[in-house]
Amino acid sequence: xxxxxxxxxxxxxxxxxxxxxxxxxxxxxxxxxxxxxxxxxxxxxxxxxxxxxxxxxxxxxxxxxxxxxxxxxxxxxxxxxxxxxxxxxxxxxxxxxxxxxxxxxxxxxxxxxxxxxxxxxxxxxxxxxxxxxxxxxxxxxxxxxxxxxxxxxxxxxxxxxxxxxxxxxxxxxxxxxxxxxxxxxxxxxxxxxxxxxxxxxxxxxxxxxxxxxxxxxxxxxxxxxxxxxxxxxxxxxxxxxxxxxxxx
Ligand SMILES: Nc1nc2c(ncn2[C@@H]2O[C@H](COP(=O)(O)OP(=O)(O)OP(=O)(O)O)[C@@H](O)[C@H]2O)c(=O)[nH]1
Numbered sequence: 712x713x714x715x716x717x718x719x720x721x722x723x724x725x726x727x728x729x730x731x732x733x734x735x736x737x738x739x740x741x742x743x744x745x746x747x748x749x750x751x752x753x754x755x756x757x758x759x760x761x762x763x764x765x766x767x768x769x770x771x772x773x774x775x776x777x778x779x780x781x782x783x784x785x786x787x788x789x790x791x792x793x794x795x796x797x798x799x800x801x802x803x804x805x806x807x808x809x810x811x812x813x814x815x816x817x818x819x820x821x822x823x824x825x826x827x828x829x830x831x832x833x834x835x836x837x838x839x840x841x842x843x844x845x846x847x848x849x850x851x852x853x854x855x856x857x858x859x860x861x862x863x864x865x866x867x868x869x870x871x872x873x874x875x876x877x878x879x880x881x882x883x884x885x886x887x888x889x890x891x892x893x894x895x896x897x898x899x900x901x902x903x904x905x906x907x908x909x910x911x912x913x914x915x916x917x918x919x920x921x922x923x924x925x926x927x928x929x930x931x932x933x934x935x936x937x938x939x940x941x942x943x944x945x946x947x948x949x950x951x952x953x954x955x956x957x958x959x
Contacts, residue, residue, distance in 0.1 A: 721765050721772040725885055726796050727878070728826065730818050731803030732811040733782030736837040739868035740803065741779045744878055749869050756781040758789045766879055773882050775799075794825035799832070799881040804852075806836045806865060807844040812852065819859060831888065833881045836865040839872055 729737040733755060742750035745762045760779040765772055778797075780790035800822050804811040815834070822830055834856045836847065849865060856863035862880055866873040 721774040723771060723773045723886070723889075725773060725775055725798040725882060727775050727777040727881070728794060728797045728800040728822070729777060729779045729803060730790075730800055730822060731782055731835075732805070732808075732814050732818075735782060735803045735805040735808070735811050736868045737779050737782065737801075737803050740801065740835065740837060740866065740874055740877070741777055743868045743871050743874045744777075747871065749871075755783060756786075758786055759793050764878075766875075766882060768879060768882050768886055771886060773886070775878060775882065777878075791821060791825055794822065797822075797826040797830055798885050800826065800830055801835050801877055801881065802832050802861065803835045803837050804847065805838050806847050806852075807838055807841050809846040812847045815855065819861075829888070831862075831881055831884045833862040833864065833877050834859075835873075835877050836863070837868060839865040839867040840869045 729741055731737055736753075738753050738756055738760065739750050741760070741762050742748065742753070745764050756779060758781055762777045762779065763775060764777070765774045767773075778793045780786070780793060802815060802818055802822065804815055806812075819832070822832060834852065836849070836852050852865075853863050855861075862884065864873045864877050864880070866877055868874060
């Protein structure tokens, strides 16, 4: 297998969002995760930026397609259009700015309304390295996370602390939800009409799919495995894998 083919082999594909107020460090977190370096010349994001990386979660290769959204209010209508179909999100505030923490509820409402009720969200209190300037305690943020069913970590895009962990923990939780059927049972692709939506949440191997009955294998017009799915132009097939989505 060529180097490119090998690096593109994965079991699952998840769409991720990075959301939160402007200046909290979203672009720097993404850069640190992908490049393992601090981006010290970060400017405000215009609209959205994109990054991707394959990670190993408990022996499974998961490709994360990550959309880094602009935090500035003037881009809100653009960034909202990227939420649909997201399986996971990093919800970022800056531990040195109470204003960014106070905005979390609005971001959360948007994510659950526009992406999915099932979206797995990890709250990231970024700029952990600036502890001396802290305006938000670890304890209050962890209470907020608990009350809102979020995972929680304090991160530093500068030092790299907990950055990889944030993405990996979020992906692991999504995998757990898939394995336990939560995502399929709640986000059912129940009617062919629903399938017109261009949702690209996850990709599973055909053997995995055969072992677990999903709406796809319950009489809907599609084939699994090496053939293309029929009738869904937005869905493309891979040689040894089948592609399926989760409704937002
Ligand atoms: N000390 C410290 N500074 C950080 C950290 N992360 C980001 N910064 C700084 O915070 C500023 C904003 O970072 P960005 O990554 O551009 O913020 P953003 O959330 O993407 O901003 P928007 O694109 O406007 O939404 C920059 O000056 C970064 O250098 C961190 O972990 N520690």
